[in-house]
Amino acid sequence: MNTMLQVARMRAPRDLTARALNKVGITLHNPHTSSFICEECGRIWSAGLKRGGRFFRGWWRCPNGCNT
Numbered sequence: 001m002n003t004m005l006q007v008a009r010m011r012a013p014r015d016l017t018a019r020a021l022n023k024v025g026i027t028l029h030n031p032h033t034s035s036f037i038c039e040e041c042g043r044i045w046s047a048g049l050k051r052g053g054r055f056f057r058g059w060w061r062c063p064n065g066c067n068t
C-alpha cells in the first residue's frame with residue numbers, strides 16, 4: 001500500500017507497520033476497514049480512505065485526543 005501522508009506536522013506514522021503505529025500509540029485493528037485502536041483509551045475508529053487510497057488528514061489521531 002502506498003499511502004504517502006500529507007500530514008506534515010506532529011509525528012504521523014510513515015507507514016502502517018506496527019512499529020510506526022506504536023510510536024503514536026495506536027494499533028491496527030482491522031486492515032480491511034483501516035480501523036485503529038488507541039492504546040491509551042482503547043477507542044476504535046476507522047481512518048477511512050479517500051479516493052486514491054489516501055487516509056484522511058490526522059487519521060492516526062485518537063478521537064479522544066490521547067496522542068495529539
Ligand SMILES: [Zn+2]
Nearest residue numbers: 038041062066
Ligand atoms: Zn485514545
